[in-house]
Amino acid sequence: MSARFEELDWRETPLGELALRRRSYPGVAEPVYEIKLNDEFLMSSLFTVAEVKLADLALTELTTCPSTPELDVAVGGLGLGYTAEAVLKNPDVGSLVVIDMLDAVIDWHERGLIPGGLAADPRCRLVHGDFFSMAQSTTGLDPLAPGRRFHAVIVDIDHSPRHLLHPDNAGFYQFDGLRRLSEHLHPGGVFALWSNDRPDEEFLAALTQAFAEARAEVVAFDNPLQEREAANTVYLARTHRLP
Numbered sequence: 400m401s402a403r404f405e406e407l408d409w410r411e412t413p414l415g416e417l418a419l420r421r422r423s424y425p426g427v428a429e430p431v432y433e434i435k436l437n438d439e440f441l442m443s444s445l446f447t448v449a450e451v452k453l454a455d456l457a458l459t460e461l462t463t464c465p466s467t468p469e470l471d472v473a474v475g476g477l478g479l480g481y482t483a484e485a486v487l488k489n490p491d492v493g494s495l496v497v498i499d500m501l502d503a504v505i506d507w508h509e510r511g512l513i514p515g516g517l518a519a520d521p522r523c524r525l526v527h528g529d530f531f532s533m534a535q536s537t538t539g540l541d542p543l544a545p546g547r548r549f550h551a552v553i554v555d556i557d558h559s560p561r562h563l564l565h566p567d568n569a570g571f572y573q574f575d576g577l578r579r580l581s582e583h584l585h586p587g588g589v590f591a592l593w594s595n596d597r598p599d600e601e602f603l604a605a606l607t608q609a610f611a612e613a614r615a616e617v618v619a620f621d622n623p624l625q626e627r628e629a630a631n632t633v634y635l636a637r638t639h640r641l642p
Contacts, residue, residue, distance in 0.1 A: 404433075407512050410503040412436075414564060417503055419512060432479055432513060434504070436564070442478040448620035449593060449631035450478075450555060454485035456616060456633055457551045457591035462491050469493025473540045473549045473583075475530035476556035477504050480517040482593075486553065487520055495523045496541050496549075498530040530556060531571045534580045551589045552580065559596040559632075572602055577609035577636075587640035594632040603634065610636035 404422040411417075415437040422431040424445070432444040442450070454474075461470060470492045474483050477499035486495050497517075499505055505525045508518045518525060526542060538545040540552065557563045560572040570576045580590060590610065598615040606613040613636040622629040 408503065408507060410501075412501050412503060414501070417501060419503075419507055434478060439558075442481075444479055444481075446620065446622070446629070447479075447481040449618040449633065450481040451485040452618045453555060453591055453593045453633050454482045454489075454553055456635055457553050457589050458486065458489045458491070460589045460635060460637060461550055461587075462489070470550040471547075472496075472551045472553065473498065475534070475540075475552070475554040477501075477508065477525065478555065479513055480508060480515050482553060482555050483517055483523065484515055487517075487523060493522065495520075496526055497523065498526045498528050498533060498540060500527070500529045502527045530554070531568050534571060534583065535576060539583045548583055548585045549588060550585050551591065552584060553591045555593040559594040560592075560599055560602040562596065572605065574605045574608050577605055581609055581636075581638050584638045586638060588638045590634075590636045590638075592634040594634065596632060597630070598632050598634075606634060606636050611639040612637040 404420045407419045407421055409418045418435045420433045420435065422433060424431055434441040471494045472486050472492055474486060474495065474497045477483065477497050483495060483497050486492055505527055507513045508525060517523060528542065533540050539547055540549065541547040557568055563569060584590065603613060603615055616633045616635065617630050618633055619628050619630045
């Protein structure tokens with residue numbers, strides 16, 4: 400299938416060459432935005448079902464039971480902003496911190512190169528930082544409030560627990576890394592993770608060991624370019640609730 404595209408921006412980053420592109424596909428009414436890192440596509444606005452579902456599933460875990468009236472949420476990975484936007488559509492969300500290690504991506508949102516107006520929402524703060532390092536630290540995920548806890552931490556960075564953007568991220572997906580992440584959640588708080596792969600039993604076992612509850616949900620969606628159904632995985636885990 401032929402496609403025309405415009406490169407909106409290009410940057411050299413610590414992870415390699417990063418590009419923001421806008422494409423037009425025959426038969427697709429809206430422009431398609433893509434973020435590409437070296438030879439890999441990080442995200443496309445043509446496929447956002449699982450990214451939105453990631454946020455919806457995480458927050459449903461919280462809003463279907465008694466909880467704080469206003470939820471504090473952290474998202475690891477900004478990308479095109481679909482997961483963060485889905486978080487902000489939930490009326491129970493009071494604040495959102497979105498962490499991304501690529502300052503170019505934050506700049507694209509702040510300049511409006513990526514549509515959606517995410518940076519203008521007063522509940523949302525975009526933070527330039529390494530989510531994985533922050534998740535393993537005692538100071539936590541909010542540089543302005545060391546030690547702050549969240550009701551939900553939602554992550555969409557690596558392709559999967561096995562297909563990583565950088566090998567240094569691997570420790571996060573082991574028991575010790577997951578346990579340290581859980582310390583940044585309130586009692587009964589939810590951790591949610593997007594994966595491009597089918598459920599990984601080894602990772603799910605580590606998740607079950609580090610949290611009080613854990614499961615994996617397969618999210619199916621239509622792939623119009625390949626004319627077939629595709630699927631991603633959303634992992635969901637919860638910390639122990641207070642008695």
